[in-house]
Amino acid sequence: MSDLTIWTYDWVPDGPRGFVRDLRLRWACEEAGLSYAVRKVPFEGRETNHLDRQPFGQVPFLDYGGVQIFESGAGLLHLAGKSETLMPADVVGAAETLQWTIAALNSIEMVSVPWWFLKMSGDADNPLTGWLRQRLDHLERIFGEREWLAAGRFTVADLLMADVLRVSTVRAFGERPATEAYVARITDRPAFKKAHADQMAHFAAAD
């Protein structure tokens, strides 16, 4: 039996399937060859039914050898500390991985999620549009210059950045061929495909 458990909802509606953030942790485990179990909390009543494990009533959260962690980014970095596949051991490579992992969360997703939310709520031309465009344009320049974000090879930073950018509404926001190629390349990895298929099957089983 695995001492690594990823927790997610038992079911979600069709819309978020394939994007629920337990996929990030599944993907990292698949990349690293870490065996894991998936357990679930009820989607119904999520606002209060697991606040002891995730203080915002969200998923995912992780148990690893008795260590409990919420926040997908924290879970990814914890897993990266166990596997050089996800983060190099050398100081410079590790620092680069750390900075780009935080950049994915705090410089891109911090803008893209509120922008997406406003757009989906009918405010297509919302005040975050210019901010997001600027961030995506900077990334486009970077992806035009290099294959990987950190350490000259695949790391957990690429996993997270690709997961943030693969949201179709964000990708459809302007012509950015280098970004498109980057997301296509990273999500073409067998570990992503397995994690994605497993998540889809997990929620479908509860329909």
Ligand SMILES: N[C@@H](CCC(=O)N[C@@H](CS)C(=O)NCC(=O)O)C(=O)O
């Ligand atoms: N910052 C959190 C965000 C988690 C999050 O947004 N989880 C979504 C699923 S991907 C969720 O639980 N949504 C339900 C809700 O917010 O009520 C993380 O990265 O773990």
